[in-house]
Amino acid sequence: MVHFTAEEKAAITGLWGKVNVEEAGGEALGRLLVVYPWTQRFFDNFGNLSSPSAIMGNPKVKAHGKKVLTSFGDAVKNMDNLKGTFAKLSELHCDKLHVDPENFRLLGNVMVIILASHFGREFTPELQAAWQKLVAGVATALAHKYH
Amino acid sequence: MVLGAADRTAVRALWLKLGSNVGVYTTEALERTFQAFPSTKTYFLHLDLSPGSAQVRAHGQKVADALTLAVDHLDDLPSALSALRELHAHKLRVDPVKFQLLVHCLLVTLARHYPGDFSPSLQASLNKFLSHVISALAPNCH
Numbered sequence A: 001m002v003h004f005t006a007e008e009k010a011a012i013t014g015l016w017g018k019v020n021v022e023e024a025g026g027e028a029l030g031r032l033l034v035v036y037p038w039t040q041r042f043f044d045n046f047g048n049l050s051s052p053s054a055i056m057g058n059p060k061v062k063a064h065g066k067k068v069l070t071s072f073g074d075a076v077k078n079m080d081n082l083k084g085t086f087a088k089l090s091e092l093h094c095d096k097l098h099v100d101p102e103n104f105r106l107l108g109n110v111m112v113i114i115l116a117s118h119f120g121r122e123f124t125p126e127l128q129a130a131w132q133k134l135v136a137g138v139a140t141a142l143a144h145k146y147h
Numbered sequence B: 001m002v003l004g005a006a007d008r009t010a011v012r013a014l015w016l017k018l019g020s021n022v023g024v025y026t027t028e029a030l031e032r033t034f035q036a037f038p039s040t041k042t043y044f045l046h047l048d049l050s051p052g053s054a055q056v057r058a059h060g061q062k063v064a065d066a067l068t069l070a071v072d073h074l075d076d077l078p079s080a081l082s083a084l085r086e087l088h089a090h091k092l093r094v095d096p097v098k099f100q101l102l103v104h105c106l107l108v109t110l111a112r113h114y115p116g117d118f119s120p121s122l123q124a125s126l127n128k129f130l131s132h133v134i135s136a137l138a139p140n141c142h
Helices: A006-016 A021-035 A037-042 A052-057 A059-077 A087-096 A102-122 A125-143 B005-036 B038-043 B054-072 B082-091 B097-113 B120-137
Strands: none
Touching (some): A006 A059, A006 A102, A021 A037, A021 A052, A021 A059, A021 A102, A052 A059, A052 B120, A059 A102, A059 A125, A087 A125, A102 A125, A102 B097, A125 B005, B005 B038, B005 B054, B005 B120, B054 B120, B082 B120
């Protein structure tokens, strides 16, 4: 189980408060689909994913990205119980969506890169380290119910 | 993932822009790697890893020089990096997974310093280039 210090929790929560979830969500999912094109396999019904600009401008990508990042907000609120928080979503991603958990790690890292580009100076190595713990914890929690 | 013409152009253009600062960014990437992924420190027991360490800066410059060499030899990375592969795979015996962590932290560093340039396409091209560098350093690449 991941353990967060009080400082790490405060740092993560502080930064999260400044994130535009809708924008960042679309950007994160979009970049995942551009940089790791095989991830598009889960989004056949999303329409035009033929180029980076098509992907980044795709309304379904933006909408789904927002959904994913909103759910990530639950992680920020429940850092001490990631496995419990994501139990149902883990079952969904395994049983219904059949998503390889490696994708959760990829998306987590894309999110960290986006935070770095948005928060620049503020995104210190310490802050990055705390966020890496969180995204790794979420990825593990989402993989936890796989069978 | 093939490194196409557009990827090469993008990577070369970025490297021109980074100029003589590549070492600054690779050093920051190393510091971030040690902080976020403490297991990587096990390969650097001989270095002072405290913040601002001159030894980390020196190592950062070595990494920068190697990457610049790679950018100049995109057509034949395995050959250009053969000495480094020998070193990392056979002498230092670094788990190749660790290179991915440094690559990630380098992307974080570049995104942080060049947010306006760091488009999804550039991120994709850089990721591909760095993946090729990692492959060229892997033990079974001859």
